[in-house]
Amino acid sequence: MESWVVWLAVAALLGIAEIFTLTFALGLLAAAALAAGLAGALGLPFAAQVAVFAIGSVAGLAVVRPIARRHITRPPPLRSGTAALVGREALTLTEVNRRGGRALIGGEEWTARPYDPDVVIPAEAPYELTRGNRQKVEH
Known part of the structure; x- marks a missing residue:
């Protein structure tokens, strides 16, 4: 059997193994x-x-794999939906309590509820939106 056929068989086996391991090394x-x-x-x-x-192995594992892993583990470049609102300032238009309320965020009117159901946020109060709670912004 010619050596190039053996190399192709090895490449096929390594490719199949990569599908099952997803390490990008194989x-x-x-x-x-x-x-x-x-x-x-x-x-x-x-x-x-x-x-x-x-x-080819050394070049792939030493150069290509670190670059590929960096691209795979990078966070998404654009946050959307409610995740894009974290860190933005909101102005409550109505009182915000466990039943709901209205807030102005970036020129858009949103429905709002406090993370803690016992908290009541008064109308016209500026707040910074955070992941787990709302903190009053001091001006």
Whole structure:
């Protein structure tokens, strides 16, 4: 059996293993094995094929994988919905209590309820929207 066929089989096995592990490491090794198989199909000697595999593996794991992991773990660039309101200032238009109320946030009127049902926020009070509570803004 020719060596390039073995490299292609190794690339296929590594690619299948990557699907089950999702580490992105085995996929890069599969790409390096595919490059070594291409080198073998072009007629390069086995030592050159191993060198192509080694260089491709090191380059993939040392350069490509850290960049890919940074992009995967990056938070979404644009917050939307209620998550975009955290940290913004709101002005209550009506009294806000456990039953509800109205607040002006960024020029838009929203329904509002306090996180703590026992809190009553008076009308015309400026508040900063936070994740778990509302804190009065001092001017």
